[in-house]
Amino acid sequence: MGNSRGIIRKGFILLLYFITVFTLFLSVPNGSAEKKGDIKALVIYTTRDGEINEYLKFLDMLISHFTNEVTFISSEKVEKKDLLNVTHLFYYGQVNVQLPSKFNTLFDDYDGTFVAIGYNLEKLGNKFSFITPLHEREINEVYLTSNKDDVLDVISQRIIEIDVAEDTEILLEGKRTRDAATYPVLVKKENQYYYAVNTISSKKSILFGEVLHDIFNVHHDTKHPAYIRLEDVHPLVDPNNLKQIGEILKEKNIPYMVAVIPVYTNPETGEKHHFSNSPKLLKVLKEMQRNGGSIVLHGYTHQFRDSETGEGFEFWDVEHNTPIYALPNEPFTLLKESDFDTKAEYESYIDNLKQFERDYIETKLTRGIQELVTYGLYPLAFEAPHYTMSQNGYTVVSEYFSTYVGHIQISDRDWKVMDTTPYITSPSFLNGMQLLPETLGYVKPDDSEAVQNMMKEAKRFQLTKDGMLAAFYHPYLGVEGFKELIEEMERLPNISWIDLKQMDLWVKADNVEIYTENGEIKADIDHICFLQVKNT
Known part of the structure; x- marks a missing residue:
């Protein structure tokens, strides 16, 4: 009789264990979120004088919400070894220039998240072949395509008009209210993102800051x-x-x-x-x-x-x-x-x-x-x-x-x-x-x-x-x-x-x-x- 009670007790404990594990499994959201300490970001930049300016510092403020490991390297000095162990790669082309020839193959072996911003997109190898830069346009509103009711008034902002492949996801869209013309502002294909602006500031980049939660796969509370x-x-x-x-x-x-x-x-x-x-x-x-x-x-x-x-x-x-x-x-x-x-x-x-x-x-x-x-x-x-x-x-x-x-x-x-x-x-x-x-x-x-x-x-x-x-x-x-x-x-x-x-x-x-x-x-x-x- 005592032995049967022990078996029942052990069975009950085992059942509780499986219920706990199953409950925890159900509570985990789809897609594991990144931990801040596991994220290593690299920003390759092209500026007029090769120096880090105010726009890069604002980008630093945005990225550093998600990780304490952010490195900035000029496009003139970057080497392939700099991409090792990088989880999130950013290229910020503030000026339209001829990049060094090494950029033709620099990113061939990189398979992490890649965010390109501004000019020189077509010079980054084949990673962004799904995008064709066209002209510059002016918009005065930006909104998430998933929620067009929440509009960010940017007064006036110049963007790079782009043509994208059919399977490209548009995350942010811009609008010119005087003629109701709309343009993609932030697009995605697999783990490649393109942000079609050349200057970044707090007044105009709030929604970009919001999308970065998804780009880094970091889930913060809505408070x-x-x-x-x-x-x-x-x-x-x-x-x-x-x-x-x-x-x-x-x-x-x-x-x-x-x-x-x-x-x-x-x-x-x-x-x-x-x-x-x-x-x-x-x-x-x-x-x-x-x-x-x-x-x-x-x-x-x-x-x-x-x-x-x-x-x-x-x-x-x-x-x-x-x-x-x-x-x-x-x-x-x-x-x-x-x-x-x-x-x-x-x-x-x-x-x-x-x-x-x-x-x-x-x-x-x-x-x-x-x-x-x-x-x-x-x-x-x-x-x-x-x-x-x-x-x-x-x-x-x-x-x-x-x-x-x-x-x-x-x-x-x-x-x-x-x-x-x-x-x-x-x-x-x-x-x-x-x-x-x-x-x-x-x-x-x-x-x-x-x-x-x-x-x-x-x-x-x-x-x-x-x-x-x-x-x-x-x-x-x-x-x-x-x-x-x-x-x-x-x-x-x-x-x-x-x-x-x-x-x-x-x-x-x-x-x-x-x-x-x-x-x-x-x-x-x-x-x-x-x-x-x-x-x-």
């Missing part, structure tokens, strides 16, 4: 990460508005960010104000940090030369439109390579300028982090004033912060060349920093339609299943304007508020290390070596 950031909070900010806004967010149980500037500098007298001079405001900030708010370091003084705190460009010399290569009271002229006898001399000159910039930024970041910590405020991310900073500057910041919020300046040529991205990403040019992009803009003073215009932007970024919905607000505008904004954002479908404390973040400076663990802020401070930053 929209979101944040609200209270901007330019410096020692002279009125604590009353800030406190009321914090109470509204606490009551709604919405986590948020506070972009803090530790020092206010009077542009007329040079007098400096610290949070130690504003005890009531400091008390409000510490309450906010305890009740859902996360501190973001927004520069140290948010000014340069004689500009006012909150108005100046702390990490960019707007007067010369260059990175910070000299002290504010020193005359400066950026020399060109032609001003030097040898290339080596010029490179040494540039290295010295970059070292000056590095020292300047390191000083500002260290002072900012240390000063806030002395008040019991713990910054969890960084935002450059006016989003302006050189590419070298981002490298420096990545050594102090794991996370950056806002837009990104993607050219050292001009501070106005900046962009955002539809979703959270960690582009290779940010040296490992995670980017939490701002996408919706801010409430502009004296603009009665500001919030509604921001909600129109939200509809654009909702075209991507995990598109970011992030905005910022200046507390001096008052509580009523904030209520309107937050109530409209709450109505956005599938919104998921970001809490920096719930993310895996770290911040480092001399004698200070801040990190998050289980939703709490942890700080390691060497109290022996750590000296409080004086009010200087």
